[in-house]
Amino acid sequence: MRVSAPPSPLLATAGAVPGPDDTPDSTVAWHYGDPLGEQRTAEHDVGLVDRSHRSVLTITGAERLTWLHTLISQHVADLADGQSAESLLLDANGRVEQHFVLTELAGTSWLDTEAETGPALLDYLRKMVFWADAQPAAADYAVLTLLGPRAATVLAAVGLDPLPAASYAAVSLADGFVRRMPWPTAHAYDLIVPRARLAEWWQRLIAAGARPVGSWAFAALRVTALRPRLGSDTDDRTIPHEVGWIGAAAQGGAVHLDKGCYRGQETVARVHNLGKPPRRLVLLHLDGSADERPEPGTPVVAGGRAVGRLGTVVDHYELGPIALALVKRSIDPTTALTAGPAAVAIDPDSVSAEELPQAGRAAVDRLRGTGR
Known part of the structure; x- marks a missing residue:
């Protein structure tokens, strides 16, 4: 059965058309009346995308990173404060089960992933804690994404300065954080904010000059960037090499080839050293x-x-x-x-x-x- 987020309150925005039924984007705006024009805006000006249907988790505890490092495909044991990385959970045969973005900030590790897979990811992490000082939990936060060359100008206009300069860097907000991403465009910023303040942040960013852009535009730009989406562009046989997820965090990858044991590592190493996907x-x-x-x-x-x-x-x-x-x-x-x-x-x-x-x-x- 499909697990999805509740309908976004931002669907009340003028012109918002929800995503097609029975798709991962059915609970957020698919477009606002001009889907192709919205893509131009996101690529050449500044567009704001409601991605509040993503699931957000937190992990606290002194051993959170060293513990997480043993479970996932990315090298995160020494992830510095204000750094992020994409990562995967694999099954025993090296097939992709989970994809998420991890951000380490102010004593908390933040994970955001698809709404459909968030509950399963949280359940798995809780089962694997054992004696480690790590506490995974669901977080009532939401994701907004700014795209376009004027994104930094809009963020500065609402008082977010300095901004993260490098890809996968993050800086704290009063409650939440802003993170720079290398895709789906060269100018992409995720804001992770309290769900209770989602509409407030939306209005602030629109007032500062951002234009509403639907998930259709985000998908189109993601496709041209060759960035797969878990569950949409992967199936139960997908291994990381097939979809471009090999590489260290700084390379935009989700699988570090020089880290120690984790579930599915044997397949990753075998394909990398001996074969082709x-x-x-x-x-x-x-x-x-x-x-x-x-x-x-x-x-x-x-x-x-x-x-x-x-x-x-x-x-x-x-x-x-x-x-x-x-x-x-x-x-x-x-x-x-x-x-x-x-x-x-x-x-x-x-x-x-x-x-x-x-x-x-x-x-x-x-x-x-x-x-x-």
């Missing part, structure tokens, strides 16, 4: 003339054979209909593909060049006499 995340361009738009989860087909699945499907103000998709790594980017009623094509710029041979694979090849 079976699938990869790509940007697809969809034929806009099709009678119907394919839904997320629709198989991507080549020559009558399923070779992948659609994730987020959205209209972009410049690129038209686009989607993220997980497709088999063996598929040539020039292959003719379909998804439901629509012809689709892989954007070649979304396919990274193949990496150099892994150290482990090179060693095996040398032992077999096949390496150079």
Whole structure:
């Protein structure tokens, strides 16, 4: 059964249209009457997105970071005050179960994640405390996101100065914090504020010059940035390598390759050193003339054979209909593909060049006499 946040009070904003039913964004504004124009605003001016449907957790206690470090995929044991990192929880086979952003600030570790997965994440953390001095709890806080090159100007106008200068840096508010993010645009700031003051903060930021922007715009910019969303662009077989989540916090990754034991580490190390992931995340361009738009989860087909699945499907103000998709790594980017009623094509710029041979694979090849 879908777990979702209650409807946002900001849906009372003039022009707000809620997200489609049975989607993760059904409880916040999908747009405010001009979804394509809102994307331009978020990319070239300053837009404010209601992301209050995210689940926010806190962890307190003197051992919170060293304890959390043993459970998750990112290196956080020495995360400094005012720093953030993306991270994952993996299952025993290295498949992604949870994705969240972690911020360490003033003696508390803050985690924000999807509404659907927040309760399960909290339940898992509580079960794993044992004797550690760490206290995970739900927090009645909400997320707002400012996007665009004038975002810093708006934040300064409401008295938030100095602002975090580097990606994943955070500074405290009177109650909450503001965090700079490297996506979905180059100028992105998350505000984590008390849910009881959500409307107050919204009005302050709008009065300072931000324009309301829906989750449609956020999704479109996220897709072009090749940033997957847990549950929308992943499935129960997804491993981190397939969706670009490998890397240290400073690199924008969610899996540190040089940290010690955590659940699923064996798969991460094996794929990194010896093999390639079976699938990869790509940007697809969809034929806009099709009678119907394919839904997320629709198989991507080549020559009558399923070779992948659609994730987020959205209209972009410049690129038209686009989607993220997980497709088999063996598929040539020039292959003719379909998804439901629509012809689709892989954007070649979304396919990274193949990496150099892994150290482990090179060693095996040398032992077999096949390496150079």
